[in-house]
Amino acid sequence: MNTILAIITGIGESLNLLWLTIKSIKYFGSSMDKFIFQLFDMGNRTVPVAALIALSIGAVLALQTGIQLSNYGMQDKIGGIVGLSVCTELAPVMAAILMAGRVGSSITAELASMSVYEEIAALKTMNIDPVRFLVLPRFLACLITLPVLVIYMDLIGWLGGSLVSSMNQSISVSLSSFYNDLSQVVTFSDIAAGIIKSVFFAIAISITSCSIGLLAQGGPREIGHSVTKSVVASFISILLLDYVLTRFLILVGIL
DSSP: OHHHHHHHHHHHHHHHHHHHHHHGGGGGGGGHHHHHHHHHHHHHHHHHHHHHHHHHHHHHHHHHHHHHHHTTTOGGGHHHHHHHHIIIIIHHHHHHHHIIIIIIHHHHHHHHHHHHTTHHHHHHHTTOOHIIIIIHHHHHHHHHHHHHHHHHHHHHHHHHHHHHHHHOTTTOOOHHHHHHHHHHHOOHHHHHHHHHHHHHHHHHHHHHHHHHHHTOOSSTHHHHHHHHHHHHHHHHHHHHHHHHHHHHHHHTTOO
16 A cells, blocks of 8 residues: 555656646756756767667567568568557667666766755755756656667667668578568658657656655655656556557557
8 A cells, every 4th residue: 555655656756847848848948957957968878789789670570580581582671660669669679778778767866866966955044946956857858868879779770670681591581672662661650659659758767867856855765765766657658658659659549
Protein backbone atom coordinates (compact mmCIF):
# COMPACT_ATOMS: atom_id res chain seq x y z
CA MET A 1 0.00 0.00 0.00
CA ASN A 2 2.86 2.38 0.81
CA THR A 3 4.46 1.63 -2.55
CA ILE A 4 1.24 2.41 -4.43
CA LEU A 5 0.82 5.64 -2.46
CA ALA A 6 4.42 6.63 -3.22
CA ILE A 7 3.88 5.99 -6.95
CA ILE A 8 0.69 8.08 -7.00
CA THR A 9 2.42 10.86 -5.08
CA GLY A 10 5.38 10.78 -7.48
CA ILE A 11 3.09 11.02 -10.49
CA GLY A 12 1.28 13.95 -8.90
CA GLU A 13 4.55 15.75 -8.15
CA SER A 14 5.73 15.21 -11.73
CA LEU A 15 2.48 16.51 -13.24
CA ASN A 16 2.60 19.56 -10.98
CA LEU A 17 6.20 20.25 -12.02
CA LEU A 18 5.21 19.86 -15.68
CA TRP A 19 2.47 22.45 -15.25
CA LEU A 20 4.81 24.87 -13.48
CA THR A 21 7.43 24.38 -16.21
CA ILE A 22 4.92 25.06 -18.99
CA LYS A 23 3.83 28.23 -17.18
CA SER A 24 7.51 29.30 -16.97
CA ILE A 25 8.09 29.11 -20.74
CA LYS A 26 7.20 32.81 -21.05
CA TYR A 27 10.45 33.55 -19.13
CA PHE A 28 12.51 31.53 -21.61
CA GLY A 29 14.51 34.58 -22.71
CA SER A 30 16.22 34.90 -19.35
CA SER A 31 17.31 31.23 -19.51
CA MET A 32 18.66 31.27 -23.07
CA ASP A 33 22.32 30.82 -22.08
CA LYS A 34 21.52 27.87 -19.81
CA PHE A 35 19.32 26.35 -22.52
CA ILE A 36 22.11 26.52 -25.11
CA PHE A 37 24.58 24.98 -22.67
CA GLN A 38 22.19 22.12 -21.88
CA LEU A 39 21.47 21.59 -25.57
CA PHE A 40 25.12 21.10 -26.48
CA ASP A 41 25.83 19.11 -23.32
CA MET A 42 23.01 16.65 -24.06
CA GLY A 43 24.18 16.33 -27.65
CA ASN A 44 27.75 15.59 -26.61
CA ARG A 45 26.58 12.95 -24.15
CA THR A 46 24.32 11.07 -26.56
CA VAL A 47 25.38 11.46 -30.21
CA PRO A 48 28.45 9.13 -30.26
CA VAL A 49 26.69 6.34 -28.35
CA ALA A 50 23.50 6.83 -30.39
CA ALA A 51 25.44 6.29 -33.62
CA LEU A 52 26.88 3.02 -32.33
CA ILE A 53 23.50 1.78 -31.11
CA ALA A 54 21.68 2.72 -34.31
CA LEU A 55 24.34 1.18 -36.55
CA SER A 56 24.22 -2.04 -34.55
CA ILE A 57 20.41 -2.19 -34.54
CA GLY A 58 20.17 -1.63 -38.29
CA ALA A 59 22.90 -4.16 -39.03
CA VAL A 60 21.54 -6.92 -36.77
CA LEU A 61 17.97 -6.36 -37.92
CA ALA A 62 19.01 -6.57 -41.57
CA LEU A 63 21.10 -9.68 -40.93
CA GLN A 64 18.41 -11.64 -39.12
CA THR A 65 15.52 -10.47 -41.29
CA GLY A 66 17.43 -10.77 -44.56
CA ILE A 67 18.47 -14.36 -44.03
CA GLN A 68 14.89 -15.38 -43.22
CA LEU A 69 13.50 -13.49 -46.24
CA SER A 70 16.11 -15.03 -48.55
CA ASN A 71 14.73 -18.48 -47.73
CA TYR A 72 11.51 -17.41 -49.46
CA GLY A 73 13.15 -15.36 -52.22
CA MET A 74 11.84 -12.09 -50.71
CA GLN A 75 15.12 -10.46 -49.70
CA ASP A 76 14.30 -7.43 -51.88
CA LYS A 77 11.73 -6.45 -49.24
CA ILE A 78 14.33 -6.02 -46.54
CA GLY A 79 14.69 -2.26 -47.05
CA GLY A 80 11.08 -1.54 -46.13
CA ILE A 81 11.12 -3.85 -43.11
CA VAL A 82 14.32 -2.39 -41.68
CA GLY A 83 13.31 1.18 -42.50
CA LEU A 84 9.86 0.87 -40.93
CA SER A 85 11.06 -0.96 -37.83
CA VAL A 86 13.81 1.56 -37.13
CA CYS A 87 11.86 4.79 -37.59
CA THR A 88 8.58 3.81 -35.90
CA GLU A 89 9.81 1.80 -32.94
CA LEU A 90 13.48 1.02 -32.44
CA ALA A 91 15.01 4.48 -32.89
CA PRO A 92 12.53 6.37 -30.66
CA VAL A 93 12.64 3.81 -27.85
CA MET A 94 16.41 3.27 -27.89
CA ALA A 95 17.07 7.01 -28.12
CA ALA A 96 14.77 7.61 -25.15
CA ILE A 97 16.44 4.87 -23.09
CA LEU A 98 19.84 6.32 -23.95
CA MET A 99 18.65 9.80 -22.98
CA ALA A 100 17.23 8.54 -19.69
CA GLY A 101 20.40 6.63 -18.84
CA ARG A 102 22.97 9.27 -19.73
CA VAL A 103 21.18 12.61 -19.53
CA GLY A 104 18.32 11.92 -17.12
CA SER A 105 20.60 10.36 -14.53
CA SER A 106 22.97 13.33 -14.79
CA ILE A 107 20.11 15.81 -14.32
CA THR A 108 18.84 13.96 -11.26
CA ALA A 109 22.31 13.70 -9.71
CA GLU A 110 22.94 17.41 -10.21
CA LEU A 111 19.60 18.59 -8.84
CA ALA A 112 19.62 16.04 -6.00
CA SER A 113 23.05 17.22 -4.85
CA MET A 114 21.83 20.83 -4.96
CA SER A 115 18.78 19.85 -2.92
CA VAL A 116 20.72 17.80 -0.37
CA TYR A 117 23.28 20.56 0.16
CA GLU A 118 20.47 23.18 0.41
CA GLU A 119 21.41 25.09 -2.73
CA ILE A 120 17.75 24.91 -3.84
CA ALA A 121 16.73 26.51 -0.55
CA ALA A 122 19.35 29.21 -1.13
CA LEU A 123 17.84 30.00 -4.53
CA LYS A 124 14.40 30.36 -2.98
CA THR A 125 15.85 32.63 -0.30
CA MET A 126 17.24 34.89 -3.06
CA ASN A 127 13.77 34.88 -4.66
CA ILE A 128 14.98 32.84 -7.66
CA ASP A 129 12.44 30.34 -8.96
CA PRO A 130 14.11 26.88 -9.17
CA VAL A 131 11.68 25.79 -11.88
CA ARG A 132 12.54 28.73 -14.10
CA PHE A 133 16.26 28.66 -13.29
CA LEU A 134 16.95 24.90 -13.25
CA VAL A 135 14.10 22.91 -14.77
CA LEU A 136 13.01 25.00 -17.76
CA PRO A 137 16.37 24.97 -19.65
CA ARG A 138 16.75 21.22 -19.17
CA PHE A 139 13.14 20.56 -20.16
CA LEU A 140 13.35 22.54 -23.41
CA ALA A 141 16.80 21.19 -24.29
CA CYS A 142 15.59 17.61 -23.87
CA LEU A 143 12.46 18.43 -25.88
CA ILE A 144 14.62 19.47 -28.85
CA THR A 145 17.52 17.05 -28.47
CA LEU A 146 15.55 13.79 -28.40
CA PRO A 147 13.56 14.27 -31.66
CA VAL A 148 16.75 15.33 -33.45
CA LEU A 149 18.50 12.28 -32.00
CA VAL A 150 15.72 10.03 -33.31
CA ILE A 151 16.10 11.37 -36.86
CA TYR A 152 19.87 10.91 -36.56
CA MET A 153 19.41 7.31 -35.40
CA ASP A 154 16.94 6.66 -38.24
CA LEU A 155 19.57 7.59 -40.80
CA ILE A 156 22.38 5.67 -39.11
CA GLY A 157 20.16 2.63 -38.63
CA TRP A 158 19.17 2.61 -42.29
CA LEU A 159 22.82 2.94 -43.25
CA GLY A 160 23.77 -0.03 -41.08
CA GLY A 161 20.97 -2.13 -42.55
CA SER A 162 21.87 -1.26 -46.14
CA LEU A 163 25.57 -2.04 -45.65
CA VAL A 164 24.87 -5.47 -44.16
CA SER A 165 22.27 -6.25 -46.84
CA SER A 166 24.68 -5.43 -49.64
CA MET A 167 27.80 -7.02 -48.12
CA ASN A 168 26.33 -10.27 -46.78
CA GLN A 169 26.39 -13.01 -49.42
CA SER A 170 23.35 -14.73 -47.90
CA ILE A 171 21.24 -11.64 -48.63
CA SER A 172 22.97 -9.90 -51.58
CA VAL A 173 20.65 -6.91 -51.91
CA SER A 174 22.20 -3.89 -53.62
CA LEU A 175 22.16 -0.48 -51.99
CA SER A 176 19.88 0.90 -54.69
CA SER A 177 17.40 -1.96 -54.22
CA PHE A 178 17.46 -1.53 -50.44
CA TYR A 179 16.77 2.20 -50.53
CA ASN A 180 14.24 1.85 -53.34
CA ASP A 181 12.13 -0.53 -51.25
CA LEU A 182 12.64 1.65 -48.17
CA SER A 183 11.38 4.75 -50.00
CA GLN A 184 8.29 2.86 -51.20
CA VAL A 185 7.36 1.51 -47.78
CA VAL A 186 8.42 4.23 -45.33
CA THR A 187 6.26 7.35 -45.55
CA PHE A 188 6.53 10.74 -43.89
CA SER A 189 3.82 9.75 -41.40
CA ASP A 190 5.96 6.79 -40.27
CA ILE A 191 8.89 9.11 -39.57
CA ALA A 192 6.54 11.59 -37.91
CA ALA A 193 5.21 8.84 -35.65
CA GLY A 194 8.69 8.26 -34.25
CA ILE A 195 9.20 11.99 -33.73
CA ILE A 196 5.82 12.32 -31.95
CA LYS A 197 6.79 9.48 -29.63
CA SER A 198 10.14 11.12 -28.91
CA VAL A 199 8.46 14.39 -27.85
CA PHE A 200 6.40 12.60 -25.21
CA PHE A 201 9.40 10.55 -24.15
CA ALA A 202 11.42 13.75 -23.73
CA ILE A 203 8.72 15.29 -21.54
CA ALA A 204 8.58 12.17 -19.36
CA ILE A 205 12.37 11.89 -19.00
CA SER A 206 13.07 15.54 -18.24
CA ILE A 207 10.18 16.05 -15.81
CA THR A 208 10.75 12.74 -14.00
CA SER A 209 14.48 13.41 -13.63
CA CYS A 210 13.99 16.98 -12.42
CA SER A 211 11.13 16.10 -10.07
CA ILE A 212 13.00 13.30 -8.31
CA GLY A 213 16.15 15.42 -8.11
CA LEU A 214 14.39 18.42 -6.58
CA LEU A 215 12.61 16.27 -3.99
CA ALA A 216 15.79 14.56 -2.75
CA GLN A 217 16.34 14.90 0.98
CA GLY A 218 18.87 13.49 3.43
CA GLY A 219 22.57 12.86 3.02
CA PRO A 220 24.88 12.04 0.11
CA ARG A 221 23.50 8.48 -0.08
CA GLU A 222 20.15 9.94 -1.13
CA ILE A 223 21.77 11.28 -4.32
CA GLY A 224 22.59 7.79 -5.58
CA HIS A 225 19.16 6.53 -4.53
CA SER A 226 17.49 9.37 -6.42
CA VAL A 227 19.48 8.63 -9.59
CA THR A 228 18.50 4.95 -9.48
CA LYS A 229 14.85 5.83 -8.87
CA SER A 230 14.91 8.37 -11.69
CA VAL A 231 16.33 5.96 -14.28
CA VAL A 232 13.91 3.18 -13.34
CA ALA A 233 10.92 5.55 -13.38
CA SER A 234 12.00 6.94 -16.76
CA PHE A 235 12.36 3.46 -18.26
CA ILE A 236 8.92 2.44 -17.04
CA SER A 237 7.41 5.68 -18.35
CA ILE A 238 9.00 5.13 -21.76
CA LEU A 239 7.66 1.58 -22.07
CA LEU A 240 4.15 2.53 -20.96
CA LEU A 241 4.03 5.60 -23.18
CA ASP A 242 5.32 3.58 -26.12
CA TYR A 243 2.36 1.22 -25.96
CA VAL A 244 -0.21 3.96 -25.37
CA LEU A 245 1.17 6.19 -28.13
CA THR A 246 1.39 3.29 -30.60
CA ARG A 247 -2.27 2.43 -30.00
CA PHE A 248 -3.22 6.10 -30.36
CA LEU A 249 -1.22 6.61 -33.56
CA ILE A 250 -2.77 3.49 -35.08
CA LEU A 251 -6.22 4.71 -34.07
CA VAL A 252 -5.78 8.11 -35.73
CA GLY A 253 -4.26 6.54 -38.85
CA ILE A 254 -0.71 7.84 -38.58
CA LEU A 255 0.66 4.31 -38.21
